[in-house]
Amino acid sequence: MTQTLLSFATLFVLWIGGCGSVRAHSDVHSASHQYPFVIVLGVAQDAGYPQTACRKECCRPAWTDAQRRRHVACLGIVDPISNERWLIDATPDLREQLQMLDAVAPPNRDNSSQPGLSGIFLTHAHIGHYTGLQDLGREVTGAHSVPVYAMPRMRKFLSTNGPWSQLVELGNIELRVLEDDVALQLNKRITITPLRVPHRDEFSETVGYRIVGPSLSVLYIPDIDKWERWNRAIEDELSRVDIAFLDGTFYRNGEIPGRDMSDIPHPFIEETIHQLAELPLSERAKIRFIHLNHTNPALHPESSAATTTQAAGFQIAREGDVFTLQTAPHDNRH
Ligand SMILES: [Zn+2]
Ligand SMILES: [Zn+2]
Numbered sequence: 001m002t003q004t005l006l007s008f009a010t011l012f013v014l015w016i017g018g019c020g021s022v023r024a025h026s027d028v029h030s031a032s033h034q035y036p037f038v039i040v041l042g043v044a045q046d047a048g049y050p051q052t053a054c055r056k057e058c059c060r061p062a063w064t065d066a067q068r069r070r071h072v073a074c075l076g077i078v079d080p081i082s083n084e085r086w087l088i089d090a091t092p093d094l095r096e097q098l099q100m101l102d103a104v105a106p107p108n109r110d111n112s113s114q115p116g117l118s119g120i121f122l123t124h125a126h127i128g129h130y131t132g133l134q135d136l137g138r139e140v141t142g143a144h145s146v147p148v149y150a151m152p153r154m155r156k157f158l159s160t161n162g163p164w165s166q167l168v169e170l171g172n173i174e175l176r177v178l179e180d181d182v183a184l185q186l187n188k189r190i191t192i193t194p195l196r197v198p199h200r201d202e203f204s205e206t207v208g209y210r211i212v213g214p215s216l217s218v219l220y221i222p223d224i225d226k227w228e229r230w231n232r233a234i235e236d237e238l239s240r241v242d243i244a245f246l247d248g249t250f251y252r253n254g255e256i257p258g259r260d261m262s263d264i265p266h267p268f269i270e271e272t273i274h275q276l277a278e279l280p281l282s283e284r285a286k287i288r289f290i291h292l293n294h295t296n297p298a299l300h301p302e303s304s305a306a307t308t309t310q311a312a313g314f315q316i317a318r319e320g321d322v323f324t325l326q327t328a329p330h331d332n333r334h
């Protein structure tokens, strides 16, 4: 399993290394052992792929071929030097995602507190982003004091609504404070900064995250209403990082027949491509679309949506992909 994941990641990163702009990420196989890194543990929208009760063409391939199934969007952050691991979001697929994480970065044996996480950073209270916390309760792992970082409304939501409040009361999780745009030092090598984004905030605020390592950094924004509703320019935020996982929920308008898509706003992949078309290729090549809905044709690498996206200089996020947060010394020779 470890080898499969790593070799897949190595191949992919070596391949994107050919683009030039992201050459610093090459040689992940060794780098993933030496340097802090981020791993993609899921790429689908909250409902996963295939989606419950979907009997349409979009999900048919995944019902018949388990290889085509995708987990809910999630990133793991690993520091092999200190042997620490963090998650961004606790998804309904937490069980499999922890297993994927164990395969590339086994939990620290000194850390007896199941599930061997130094923390979970939550984006918001939509079901794909926090309900995996249920596996930390006494029915499953009976975790001890797993730090769960969340914004104020999100913390209140968890501590005042069952079954989440029981996790707090029993000490399975420890809620920790996050503040918009205030960097938090994970350790000597990694910082993480929550960034508020506009989204349908029924139960909580919504944040994305900027993760900064020793020399490379990653932006993660799985859910946002529209880029123009943000008080930041996506172009500016993109210029500050080396890789950006951005909301790619829907490929284009009208993707869900019979449903008013303005009720569930997201920047369509087509819109983002159009908005950023004039940026240099080195900027566009940083982007990996993530949080793909079951209806999104870009889930399928052979689709014209996926090939059009790539032809425009952008990528679709893939499970198992690894991005180091530090440039390997030999990269300077390129
Ligand atoms: Zn979501
Ligand atoms: Zn479907």
Ligand SMILES: [Zn+2]
Pocket: 124, 126, 199, 223
């Ligand atoms: Zn959401």
